[in-house]
Every structure is written in structure tokens, then in C-alpha cells.
Amino acid sequence: MDRFGFLNITASIAFFISLLLSFFLLTVKTKNKLANRLFASYLILSAISISGFFIYSYIIKNFPNLEFFRWTSSLFIIPVFYLYVLAVSYSDFRLKPKHLLHAIPFVLLNLVLAPKLFLANSTEKTYFFEHIRQMPELYYTHILFALQFVFYIIGIFLILRKYRKIYLENYANPDTSTYNWLFQMTLYFLIFYCFVIFKNLLIYTHFNDLFTWANVILGIIFLFIMCWFVLKALNHPELFRGIDSKLQLTKDIIYKPETDTIMDESGNDQDNIITTQIALLKKHMTDHEPYLEPSLTIQEIANQINIPVRDLSVLINHHMNQHFFDFVNEYRIQKAMKILKNTSKNHLTILEILYEVGFNSKSSFNTSFKKYTKLTPTDYRKNSL
Numbered sequence: 001m002d003r004f005g006f007l008n009i010t011a012s013i014a015f016f017i018s019l020l021l022s023f024f025l026l027t028v029k030t031k032n033k034l035a036n037r038l039f040a041s042y043l044i045l046s047a048i049s050i051s052g053f054f055i056y057s058y059i060i061k062n063f064p065n066l067e068f069f070r071w072t073s074s075l076f077i078i079p080v081f082y083l084y085v086l087a088v089s090y091s092d093f094r095l096k097p098k099h100l101l102h103a104i105p106f107v108l109l110n111l112v113l114a115p116k117l118f119l120a121n122s123t124e125k126t127y128f129f130e131h132i133r134q135m136p137e138l139y140y141t142h143i144l145f146a147l148q149f150v151f152y153i154i155g156i157f158l159i160l161r162k163y164r165k166i167y168l169e170n171y172a173n174p175d176t177s178t179y180n181w182l183f184q185m186t187l188y189f190l191i192f193y194c195f196v197i198f199k200n201l202l203i204y205t206h207f208n209d210l211f212t213w214a215n216v217i218l219g220i221i222f223l224f225i226m227c228w229f230v231l232k233a234l235n236h237p238e239l240f241r242g243i244d245s246k247l248q249l250t251k252d253i254i255y256k257p258e259t260d261t262i263m264d265e266s267g268n269d270q271d272n273i274i275t276t277q278i279a280l281l282k283k284h285m286t287d288h289e290p291y292l293e294p295s296l297t298i299q300e301i302a303n304q305i306n307i308p309v310r311d312l313s314v315l316i317n318h319h320m321n322q323h324f325f326d327f328v329n330e331y332r333i334q335k336a337m338k339i340l341k342n343t344s345k346n347h348l349t350i351l352e353i354l355y356e357v358g359f360n361s362k363s364s365f366n367t368s369f370k371k372y373t374k375l376t377p378t379d380y381r382k383n384s385l
Contacts, residue, residue, distance in 0.1 A: 007212075010219040011053035017226040018047035034095065035087035042080045043229075049074045050222055053215065064125045068117050075106045075145065078152045081189065085156050085182055089163045105148050113137055133203055142200045149193050156186050168323040169313060170298045188225050195221065274319050280305055281315070291331040294360045298324045332357045333372045336365075340377060341384040350377045 025040040048070055052059075059067045079102035087093045110118070116128055116137060132138055164179050199214040284305050290296055298316070302309035316327050335357040339345050348356075354365035354377075369377050 007216045007219050008054040010216070010223055011050050014219060014223040014226050015047045015051050015054075017223070017230060018043045018050075021226065021230055022047070032087065032091070034093070035084060038080055038084040038087050042077060042084055043226075045073060045077045045080060046222070049077065050219070053219060064122070064129070065118065068113060071141070072106055072109050072113065075109060075148060076103070078149060078189075078193070079103075079105075082152050082156055085159055085186070088178060088182060089159055105144055109141060109144060112140055138203070142197075142203075145200070146197050149197065153186070153190055153193075160186065168325040169317050170324055171296075188228070192218075192221055192225065274315065277307060277311075277315055278320060280307075281312075285331050289331075289335070291328045291335075292356075292358045294358050296328060296358070328358075329368045330372065332359060333369055336369065336377065337373070337380065340381040353377070 022040040022043045025036040025043070028036065052067075052070060059070070083095070083099065083102070116135075117125060120128070128135060128137075160179065160183055163182075167179065195214070195218055199211065199218060202211040202214055205211075281301075284301075285291060288304070290301060290304060293300075298313055299309050302312045305312075307315070313324070316322055316324050320327065322330075336353055339348065339353050339356070350365075351362060354360075354362060359365040359368075366376060369375075369380070373380055375383065
């Protein structure tokens with residue numbers, strides 16, 4: 001089998017896997033239907049794009065206008081992925097009319113191509129494809145694609161960075177699988193499309209064999225990514241937990257307590273309030289042990305001690321200089337240390353202990369425990385007995 005046959009088979013397999021996973025995402029029952037639909041749309045658009053590897057000659061000969069659509073529709077891929085990241089990151093994300101602005105590159109490209117393609121006769125269309133490497137429209141398309149890619153990939157990484165910071169400041173669940181999944185997807189996305197841009201540059205060279213092999217490698221990478229998506233979907237059908245988009249980073253909050261405070265002449269009332277609130281918070285954590293709840297959020301703590309969530313966020317993240325994530329995990333680790341030192345509880349396994357103190361992942365527990373004690377839970381138990 002030559003490299004063209006191998007490319008056709010690889011692309012065909014990736015194409016059908018993409019469509020199969022899209023069908024799964026559109027039919028599976030889940031709370032975050034919008035995210036699934038956006039991911040399915042991303043996969044369908046990617047499948048349409050990669051189908052050019054095995055239907056290019058046939059579709060140009062019989063349905064040239066359809067090939068133009070396949071060509072220009074690739075400009076929807078990265079905006080749809082960007083919207084998908086938003087939908088997964090923020091549980092209250094909804095599509096709005098303003099999101100139609102993401103279609104601007106698609107509209108611009110179609111306007112540029114219209115005279116020579118959509119409005120041209122069959123002879124002119126045939127000539128265009130026979131001399132496509134010399135056509136300025138192809139050059140324009142590749143520049144537009146590259147600029148769009150850079151713009152969106154930066155935007156996606158900024159969303160993920162903010163998501164992680166907000167998550168650490170407001171949630172105590174040590175499971176960061178959502179962030180890891182999105183970051184890994186974006187990283188694979190970055191590698192794949194950097195390779196696409198490299199392959200596009202080869203069109204303007206005389207390295208025809210290298211261009212063909214680049215397409216083969218591209219098909220293999222795409223197939224690998226699709227298989228990885230399928231494995232993730234099967235192993236983690238309820239992977240995601242979004243955050244509220246209204247939450248702010250502490251550094252963006254101007255500290256203005258929601259309750260009026262009469263300051264004394266020395267101006268020390270504010271410091272006294274902060275000291276009192278910290279003492280109240282620590283006493284509540286010690287007496288009531290809310291950290292034993294794996295999905296604890298800063299909103300729940302705020303309701304329990306009757307402090308506005310905005311003030312509590314500033315109190316922990318700014319005045320106590322800790323993320324809420326680390327603040328809660330510190331109590332969990334201290335609880336675990338007491339259990340590990342208790343000889344009457346030697347029968348408990350490490351897994352049982354981590355669940356008892358509020359963790360739901362062994363890797364997260366081990367990482368947090370070692371960060372706090374410089375020892376693994378097993379080594380700590382050995383040294384304490």
C-alpha cells in the first residue's frame with residue numbers, strides 16, 4: 001500500500017470515529033447539553049475538514065460548490081472550540097446573538113472567493129483548482145486561518161488561566177479534571193494546528209513528497225486525538241463541573257464590605273473586624289468540620305458563618321494569603337495526620353482515610369499531603385508509629 005492509500009484509510013477511520021463520537025455527544029443524557037452540542041459541532045466540522053483527504057478529487061469533479069463550503073467551513077472549527085471551552089468552564093454560559101461575530105472570518109472568506117468560485121462557471125472553477133497553488137485566494141485563506149488560530153488560542157489559554165485561579169479561590173474539590181481535560185485538549189489542538197500551518201506552507205514549495213508525508217502524519221495525529229476523545233468520553237461521561245462566570249478573582253475585587261461599619265477615631269475597626277472574622281472562620285472549621293464535604297464551596301462556608309461570599313473570598317485569599325482550595329485542604333491534611341497517628345485506626349487504608357477527610361482522588365490527596373508534610377501518607381504513618 002502506498003502513502004496515498006494509507007492516508008485515505010487513516011482519514012476515513014478518523015472521519016467515522018468523529019461522527020460516531022458526535023452522535024454519542026448529541027444523544028447522551030447530561031446536564032451540560034450546550035457543551036456537548038458544541039463539542040459535537042467541533043467534531044463534525046473537523047470530520048468535514050479531514051474528509052478532503054479521501055473525497056477531494058471526486059467532490060471537485062462532481063460538486064465543486066460543496067468543496068468550497070468544505071474549504072471555508074474550516075474557519076468555524078476554532079471559534080466553536082473556543083465556545084466549547086467557555087461552556088465547559090462556566091456552568092451558566094449561554095449562546096447569545098453577539099456570538100455570531102465569530103462567523104466574520106467565514107463571511108469574509110466567502111466574499112473573497114465568490115467572484116472566482118461561487119459566481120464562476122464550471123470551466124473557471126476547474127481552472128482555479130488546477131492552478132490553486134498560484135491563486136492569491138489560497139494565500140489569503142492561509143493567512144486568515146493562521147491569524148484566526150493565534151487570536152483564539154491565546155484567548156483559550158487566558159480563559160483556562162482565569163478558570164483555574166477562580167476554581168482555587170472558590171472551590172475545595174481537589175479534583176481538577178475539568179481543567180486538565182481542557183488544557184490537554186487545547187495543547188493537542190495547538191500541536192495539531194501548528195502542524196496544519198506548517199503543511200500549508202509546504203504548498204508554496206517544491207517539496208511535493210514532503211507535503212504528502214505531512215498529510216499522512218496529520219491524518220495519524222488526528223486519528224490519535226479522536227481515539228483519545230473516545231476513551232475520555234467512555235471513562236469520564238460526567239467529567240465536567242463548571243464554575244459561575246459571575247465569580248471574580250480576588251485581585252479584581254475592591255474590598256467594600258456589604259455591611260456598614262462605623263469606624264472609630266483611630267480607624268482600627270476594620271482590622272478588628274478582619275481579626276474577628278478570621279477567628280470565627282477558623283473556629284467554624286474546627287468545630288463543625290465542613291471540609292469533610294468533598295464538593296465544599298466558598299459560597300457554602302459563607303452561608304454557614306453568615307459572611308458575604310465576596311468578603312469571605314477577600315478574607316481568605318488576601319488577608320490570610322491562601323487560596324480557598326489550599327485553605328480547606330490544610331484542614332483535611334491535619335485531620336488525616338491525626339488518623340494516621342492514631343494506633344487504634346491502623347486498620348484503615350490510605351484510600352479509606354482520604355475519603356473520610358474529604359478528598360475524592362488518591363493522586364490529589366498524595367500531592368496535597370506531601371506538599372504539607374514533605375512525606376507521603378504511608379511514610380508519615382510509618383514514622384508516627
